Amino acid sequence: MMRITIIGGGASGTLLAINLIRNSGGEPIEVNMIESRQNTGRGVAYSTGHDRHLLNVPAGKMSAFPDEPGHFFEWLKAKGHNFNESDFVPRKLYGDYLSELLHETAENHGAFAKFNLIADEAVDIIPDRTTAEVVLRSGNRIASDRVVLAFGNAAPPHPSVPDLSFTSSPKYVRDVWNASAYGNITPDDNVLIIGTGLSMIDTAIRLHSAGHRGSIMAISTRGMLPQVHELGHTYPDLTSELAGLTRITDMLKTVRRHIRLADSNGGNWRGVIDSLRPVTQQLWRQLPDAEKRYFMQHLSRYWNSARHRMPPAAADTIAGMIDRGELRITKGRLKEIRESEGRFTIYVSLLGRMESIHADAILNCIAAEANFARHESTLVQNLIAAGVIRCDGLALGLDALPNGAIIGKTGERSQVIFTLGTALKGILWETTAIPEIRMQAGRLATELLSQTTAQ
Numbered sequence: 001m002m003r004i005t006i007i008g009g010g011a012s013g014t015l016l017a018i019n020l021i022r023n024s025g026g027e028p029i030e031v032n033m034i035e036s037r038q039n040t041g042r043g044v045a046y047s048t049g050h051d052r053h054l055l056n057v058p059a060g061k062m063s064a065f066p067d068e069p070g071h072f073f074e075w076l077k078a079k080g081h082n083f084n085e086s087d088f089v090p091r092k093l094y095g096d097y098l099s100e101l102l103h104e105t106a107e108n109h110g111a112f113a114k115f116n117l118i119a120d121e122a123v124d125i126i127p128d129r130t131t132a133e134v135v136l137r138s139g140n141r142i143a144s145d146r147v148v149l150a151f152g153n154a155a156p157p158h159p160s161v162p163d164l165s166f167t168s169s170p171k172y173v174r175d176v177w178n179a180s181a182y183g184n185i186t187p188d189d190n191v192l193i194i195g196t197g198l199s200m201i202d203t204a205i206r207l208h209s210a211g212h213r214g215s216i217m218a219i220s221t222r223g224m225l226p227q228v229h230e231l232g233h234t235y236p237d238l239t240s241e242l243a244g245l246t247r248i249t250d251m252l253k254t255v256r257r258h259i260r261l262a263d264s265n266g267g268n269w270r271g272v273i274d275s276l277r278p279v280t281q282q283l284w285r286q287l288p289d290a291e292k293r294y295f296m297q298h299l300s301r302y303w304n305s306a307r308h309r310m311p312p313a314a315a316d317t318i319a320g321m322i323d324r325g326e327l328r329i330t331k332g333r334l335k336e337i338r339e340s341e342g343r344f345t346i347y348v349s350l351l352g353r354m355e356s357i358h359a360d361a362i363l364n365c366i367a368a369e370a371n372f373a374r375h376e377s378t379l380v381q382n383l384i385a386a387g388v389i390r391c392d393g394l395a396l397g398l399d400a401l402p403n404g405a406i407i408g409k410t411g412e413r414s415q416v417i418f419t420l421g422t423a424l425k426g427i428l429w430e431t432t433a434i435p436e437i438r439m440q441a442g443r444l445a446t447e448l449l450s451q452t453t454a455q
């Protein structure tokens with residue numbers, strides 16, 4: 001019997017487990033899922049219990065299965081929710097959907113698929129050529145034929161300032177998704193949010209719904225907010241024009257030309273950007289590393305703002321907060337943060353001028369740490385030290401083949417250890433959201449199951 005151990009029970013691990021169990025075709029299989037959080041299927045994104053933390057993808061595009069596009073929407077209807085397919089629904093519902101689907105699938109296929117959910121933390125993997133042993137914090141070990149690293153989003157780095165002693169303050173919140181961390185923030189606190197992306201949007205909305213009265217300032221080097229979704233814009237496939245281009249500036253020129261064309265024909269840039277989604281991985285892979293670095297340094301913030309858009313309801317709340325002076329978005333570079341007697345003084349370079357800002361609380365909405373060498377996870381550190389995993393050439397994720405097979409320090413591909421989702425960012429770029437993760441989960445399950453039959 002094939003024993004597959006999945007480390008991480010967020011959306012990636014859950015979708016993989018569901019596909020493995022559903023598609024095992026009656027072959028006996030054991031799927032062990034190790035998750036250190038309380039709930040499976042939720043991970044960082046879908047653990048929020050807040051009603052106004054919405055999916056940033058419409059419900060009609062969030063099915064667990066690419067070949068059953070209405071699956072999530074039908075589930076919502078069956079649960080009595082009165083949404084349209086184009087609605088951006090609360091993320092907690094998606095967590096409910098995935099965890100229910102996993103448990104239902106495990107129950108229905110229990111005759112041949114043994115599913116074990118293990119509430120523990122994986123701290124090491126000891127591989128040999130054809131199997132591996134996964135070591136848990138509790139001291140237990142799980143013998144495995146295949147191991148899948150589905151450990152998703154790491155904690156964000158601290159702000160890049162020389163003295164980090166302020167981080168020990170209870171009014172510095174590193175994990176903004178941990179609702180209990182807000183217990184230290186009072187409604188009259190002046191709050192500085194570091195970051196102006198989607199996490200900042202959710203954090204500002206959480207403060208707003210809690211009746212926050214103090215000022216809120218959000219800062220990032222470009223001060224750019226995510227763009228707003230507007231559904232219904234489509235654009236023809238540009239693949240043939242972009243195929244073979246190996247310079248990012250040539251790609252950019254082509255895309256800009258089409259955006260102008262879309263505009264002049266009554267269309268919209270969103271249609272052009274969305275038309276690139278199915279081929280983004282292919283375009284990324286055809287670029288040399290130097291071009292990818294150029295993109296990261298000069299263009300990625302613009303791409304992220306256009307590609308990772310916020311739902312209109314979130315945009316309305318944020319616009320209202322800005323109009324009423326409750327939220328200020330600032331472009332600046334943090335230079336130093338000091339804490340004294342419970343207050344922070346933040347030194348910022350604003351358009352080349354040094355200024356100091358005072359805040360009672362600091363909320364970290366910097367994106368998750370991408371560089372695995374800096375991850376604080378015991379598992380990641382042990383695997384890097386043993387050479388089982390290594391960072392990809394851009395340090396955006398792990399080195400791996402596009403199918404997820406891990407490449408370790410020797411440069412050899414592992415036959416036993418695989419990954420999916422965020423860890424493949426350097427290899428695929430477009431790999432962190434459900435539409436891509438569900439494809440990867442389906443394909444990886446098929447590949448692992450074909451190895452079962454070959455054994």
Ligand SMILES: Cc1cc2nc3c(=O)[nH]c(=O)nc-3n(C[C@H](O)[C@H](O)[C@H](O)COP(=O)(O)OP(=O)(O)OC[C@H]3O[C@@H](n4cnc5c(N)ncnc54)[C@H](O)[C@@H]3O)c2cc1C
Pocket residue numbers: 007008009010011012013014034035036037042043044045046054055056057091120121122123150151152153154199377379420421422432433434435
């Ligand atoms: C706030 C937020 C909102 C998002 N909204 C959307 C959206 O609306 N639509 C969309 O398509 N995408 C969205 N995303 C993208 C999101 O990353 C993916 O949709 C998806 O949730 C990623 O899941 P994951 O399992 O890869 O990672 P995670 O959600 O990070 O889950 C990984 C899990 O692994 C566990 N884990 C890690 N290491 C270990 C270990 N050593 N031992 C045991 N357990 C371990 C963690 O506890 C965690 O639960 C959002 C992301 C964020 C952060």
